[in-house]
Amino acid sequence: MTDWFMQFLIRxxxxxxxxxxxxxxxxxxxxxVIRKPLNNAGKxxxxxxxxxxxxxxxxxxxxxxxxxxxxxxxxxxxxxEFLGINTLDKTINWQTYTWVYVFAGSLxxxxxLAEPSLLAIATKAEQISGGTIRAWGLRIAVGIGLGIxxxxxxxRIVTGTELYFYIISGFTIATLQTLFTPKSILSIAFDSGSxxxxxxxxxLVTALGVGLAQAIPGRNPLSDGFGLLALASLYPIIAVLxxxxxxxxxxxxxxxxxx
Amino acid sequence: xxxxxxINQLINSFFDLSPILAVVSIFQVLIIRQSIPxxxxxxxxxxxxxxxxxxxxxxxxxxxxxxxxxxxxxxARKGSLFWLLAFAFCLGFSAAIAEPALIDLGAQAAELAxxxxxxxxxxxxxxxxxxGFRIIVAxxxxxAILIGVLRIIxxxxxxxxxxxxxxxxxxxxxxxxxxxxxxxxxxxxxxxxxxxxxLVTALGVGLATAIKGRNPMTDGFGLVVFASLTPIxxxxxxxxxx
Numbered sequence: 041m042t043d044w045f046m047q048f049l050i051r052x053x054x055x056x057x058x059x060x061x062x063x064x065x066x067x068x069x070x071x072x073v074i075r076k077p078l079n080n081a082g083k084x085x086x087x088x089x090x091x092x093x094x095x096x097x098x099x100x101x102x103x104x105x106x107x108x109x110x111x112x113x114x115x116x117x118x119x120x121e122f123l124g125i126n127t128l129d130k131t132i133n134w135q136t137y138t139w140v141y142v143f144a145g146s147l148x149x150x151x152x153l154a155e156p157s158l159l160a161i162a163t164k165a166e167q168i169s170g171g172t173i174r175a176w177g178l179r180i181a182v183g184i185g186l187g188i189x190x191x192x193x194x195x196r197i198v199t200g201t202e203l204y205f206y207i208i209s210g211f212t213i214a215t216l217q218t219l220f221t222p223k224s225i226l227s228i229a230f231d232s233g234s235x236x237x238x239x240x241x242x243x244l245v246t247a248l249g250v251g252l253a254q255a256i257p258g259r260n261p262l263s264d265g266f267g268l269l270a271l272a273s274l275y276p277i278i279a280v281l282x283x284x285x286x287x288x289x290x291x292x293x294x295x296x297x298x299x
Numbered sequence: 300x301x302x303x304x305x306i307n308q309l310i311n312s313f314f315d316l317s318p319i320l321a322v323v324s325i326f327q328v329l330i331i332r333q334s335i336p337x338x339x340x341x342x343x344x345x346x347x348x349x350x351x352x353x354x355x356x357x358x359x360x361x362x363x364x365x366x367x368x369x370x371x372x373x374x375a376r377k378g379s380l381f382w383l384l385a386f387a388f389c390l391g392f393s394a395a396i397a398e399p400a401l402i403d404l405g406a407q408a409a410e411l412a413x414x415x416x417x418x419x420x421x422x423x424x425x426x427x428x429x430x431g432f433r434i435i436v437a438x439x440x441x442x443a444i445l446i447g448v449l450r451i452i453x454x455x456x457x458x459x460x461x462x463x464x465x466x467x468x469x470x471x472x473x474x475x476x477x478x479x480x481x482x483x484x485x486x487x488x489x490x491x492x493x494x495x496x497x498l499v500t501a502l503g504v505g506l507a508t509a510i511k512g513r514n515p516m517t518d519g520f521g522l523v524v525f526a527s528l529t530p531i532x533x534x535x536x537x538x539x540x541x
Contacts, residue, residue, distance in 0.1 A: 054399075057397065058397045058398065058399060059397070059494060060397070061393035061394070061396060061397050062390070062393050062394050062494050062495075062498070064393065065386075065389045065390055065393045066366060066370070066390075066498075069370065069382075069386050069389070070366075070370060073377075073382050073385075073386070074370065074373045074374070074377065076373065078366075079369070080365075083361055083362065084361070084362040084365075084366055085362070086358075086361060086362070087357075087358045087359070087360075087361030087362020087363065087366075088358065088362055089358070090354045090355070090357050090358030090361060090362075091354075091355055091358035091359065091362070091363065091494070092358075093351075093354050093358075094350075094351045094352065094353070094354030094355030094356075094357070094358055095351065095355055095493060096351070097347050097348075097350055097351035097354065098347070098348055098351025098352055098355060099351070100344075100347050100351070101344045101345065101346070101347025101348035101349075101350075101351055102344070102348060103344070104340055104341075104343060104344030104347060105340070105341045105342075105343075105344025105345045105347070105348065106319065106344065106345075106348070109323055109341060112336070113323070113326060113327070113331065116331050116333065117330075117331065139330060143326060143330075146322045146325075146326070147322060149318065149322070150318040150319040150321070150322040150323075151319065153315055153316075153318045153319070154315055154316050154318070154319050154348075154352070156352055156355050156356065156493065157493055157496040157497065159315060159356065160356070160359055160364075160496065160497040160500070161496060161497070161500050161523075164364075164497075164500055164501075164504065165520070168504060168515050168516050168519065169516055183318075203480060203481050203484065204472045204480060207468075207472075207484060208469055208472065211465045211468070211469060214465075215462065215465060218458055218462075223456070223517060224514075224516055224517050225516075226457060226458055226517070226521075227457035227458070227516075227517060227518070227519070227520035227521035227524075228516065228520045230457070230458070230461060230520070230521055230523075230524040231500070231520040231521055231522070231523045231524050233524070234488070234491070234523055234524040234527045235491070235496045235523055236488075239492075239493045242400045242488075242489055243400070246400075266407075266481035266482055266484075266485050267480075267481035267484055267485065268485075269484070269485040269488050269489065270481070270484030270485050270487070270488065270531075272488065273487070273488035273527060277524070
């Protein structure tokens with residue numbers, strides 16, 4: 041118990057060190073440039089403590105539960121026994137790994153929903169838009185996008201195709217979509233699409249990528265394991281832009297059907 | 300009242316996390332067909348995640364969101380463009396420089412660079428490389444937030460900078476060394492971290508509300524996406540120049 045407590049204290053101080061620069065900038069500018077005391081200083085301070093404790097406890101829980109299980113599942117899904125293949129057989133094709141894509145896709149969907157930053161920005165977007173955009177709708181759209189991004193990313197690792205092909209085509213699709221998306225939702229869509237990759241996603245997805253690159257013959261974990269994150273932050277943008285288009289279309293229809 | 304809010308938030312957090320539990324259990328039971336090893340550990344971990352998420356959201360609503368917005372108002376009233384831009388830059392820079400995931404990525408980039416014999420085989424050279432990598436990413440994030448704030452003040456549409464960044468990346472990709480490409484792409488999303496996102500959003504929305512003629516919905520957002528694109532450009536440049 042004391043061991044565990046010490047370990048938690050170390051994590052807490054690590055988190056505090058990571059956040060220190062931001063707190064210094066915030067307080068420094070408030071006191072020396074704006075030159076006004078904080079209103080509700082006590083509340084603000086309590087909030088800082090909450091954020092710190094929350095992040096430290098959250099990371100501790102991730103380490104205990106989600107990371108081990110995520111890694112374990114990735115390795116279980118790529119063992120020759122599970123896939124029913126002979127490792128010496130050189131004719132392994134991409135279909136052998138179908139369950140890996142399905143797993144990556146559903147994992148992507150699930151982690152997007154648990155991402156705290158996304159939750160924060162989605163709530164804000166719902167407030168600002170006065171309810172035109174629903175927080176849940178946004179988060180599900182991001183989840184679908186992240187799922188597609190990760191499934192594509194694992195497919196890329198298995199097949200060993202070039203990363204920039206997926207990135208540049210993603211950019212092109214997003215650019216084309218921009219032309220047809222209502223301008224009022226455009227910037228919210230871009231932002232909520234790109235916030236996916238923080239606390240939960242980064243470590244979990246990196247582990248998945250490196251694990252896969254190790255398990256698949258002919259892949260180098262140092263160079264093939266990367267790039268999943270880039271896809272994980274690009275494809276949600278496309279998904280949310282589509283959601284914005286659909287929401288706009290539904291809104292119009294319900295307005296015109298009303299007498 | 301406070302206790303009730305905490306419990307409500309805890310229930311919300313449980314619903315937020317339920318999809319993860321569903322995915323894990325479905326795969327374990329139906330497809331892999333093995334029981335989860337160390338179930339009690341797993342359950343305690345999930346409880347930790349729940350409590351942590353709840354505290355984090357409470358803290359955001361209590362301090363970071365209101366603080367970001369009140370600072371945005373104060374800057375708008377003060378009317379000093381220089382200090383506002385300085386604040387925007389410092390916020391982006393300070394958030395990125397200490398990000399642990401970015402430090403890891405920098406170490407990996409250094410590993411690649413030593414292998415290609417771009418830098419010397421010593422620990423010092425590697426550390427310098429990592430430090431350079433972090434500073435460059437942090438500067439580009441700070442710069443992105445600065446441009447974003449300038450955009451809100453001037454009233455440029457949010458998608459202009461985003462498109463410029465897309466085009467830059469697409470044009471630079473063929474010229475960048477192949478093995479730094481994946482790291483460059485990843486660096487962008489890593490550096491916009493847990494605290495940056497809510498703070499920058501609050502700043503943008505606050506500014507767009509405080510300045511006359513700006514709409515918080517169209518002008519207030521769009522800072523984060525640009526901040527996740529500029530590091531890609533600068534890391535590619537770093538790779539080309541070094």
